[in-house]
Amino acid sequence: MPTEHLFATGAEAAADLAARIASILSQAVAARGIATLAVSGGRSPRPVLEALRQVDLDWGKVVVTLVDERWVAPDSADSNERLVRETLLQGAAAQARFVPMKTDAADAYAGQPAVEAAFAALPWPLDIVLLGMGDDGHTASLFPGAAELAEGLSSSARTIAVTPPAAPHQRLSLTASAILDSRQVFLQIGGAGKKAVYDRALAGGPVEELPIRLALLQDQVPVDVWIAQS
Numbered sequence: 001m002p003t004e005h006l007f008a009t010g011a012e013a014a015a016d017l018a019a020r021i022a023s024i025l026s027q028a029v030a031a032r033g034i035a036t037l038a039v040s041g042g043r044s045p046r047p048v049l050e051a052l053r054q055v056d057l058d059w060g061k062v063v064v065t066l067v068d069e070r071w072v073a074p075d076s077a078d079s080n081e082r083l084v085r086e087t088l089l090q091g092a093a094a095q096a097r098f099v100p101m102k103t104d105a106a107d108a109y110a111g112q113p114a115v116e117a118a119f120a121a122l123p124w125p126l127d128i129v130l131l132g133m134g135d136d137g138h139t140a141s142l143f144p145g146a147a148e149l150a151e152g153l154s155s156s157a158r159t160i161a162v163t164p165p166a167a168p169h170q171r172l173s174l175t176a177s178a179i180l181d182s183r184q185v186f187l188q189i190g191g192a193g194k195k196a197v198y199d200r201a202l203a204g205g206p207v208e209e210l211p212i213r214l215a216l217l218q219d220q221v222p223v224d225v226w227i228a229q230s
């Protein structure tokens with residue numbers, strides 16, 4: 001059962017979530033000499049990452065990577081790598097080690113083996129996985145109706161290439177098992193529409209219908225949900 005944190009606005013939720021992430025990263029560095037953070041793309045993470053950049057951390061001991069990536073050039077406006085580089089990896093936080101998900105391979109399927117090898121070399125479990133959720137209940141790039149969804153939900157691999165049914169780009173995504181091979185999962189939900197999808201997911205049902213259930217209907221990893229009313 002997730003732990004819910006309710007806020008009136010996305011800005012308040014983002015500031016509070018950034019502080020919680022910073023605290024966990026700092027504790028991880030103190031305990032193990034390294035901290036690992038995997039973040040999603042989209043709109044929600046932006047204010048969290050901008051706030052996190054301001055925090056005084058031993059950034060040289062922090063590894064930052066992605067929950068998923070669109071198979072686009074890293075300088076594309078749709079690139080999650082670009083999002084992280086622009087919002088988080090600036091100033092002192094630029095000392096963090098960034099592990100990308102995009103390679104020069106022609107497509108996500110050709111690129112996946114090299115990314116899988118790079119991710120296998122990360123220190124698992126990850127300390128933090130930051131998830132978002134689409135209106136269709138997708139999380140990471142595990143989309144309802146995607147041909148690779150069943151594999152993404154069941155594979156013991158850490159990454160998978162996905163062609164979303166309705167999104168423009170091929171994706172590279174963490175699998176469900178990789179998302180849950182972590183010490184803490186955070187989920188950001190904003191607005192009444194997504195809250196309704198979240199509540200429906202929480203009520204139970206097939207993971208394939210609402211893939212966010214992979215994180216909500218499990219007790220392997222603590223999941224905290226930051227819910228903003230607007």
Ligand SMILES: O=C(O)[C@H](O)[C@@H](O)[C@H](O)[C@H](O)COP(=O)(O)O
Binds near residue numbers: 042
């Ligand atoms: O690359 C992506 O698009 C994200 O990883 C995706 O899974 C995102 O988390 C949801 O679509 C929610 O997006 P918002 O944060 O914009 O609501």
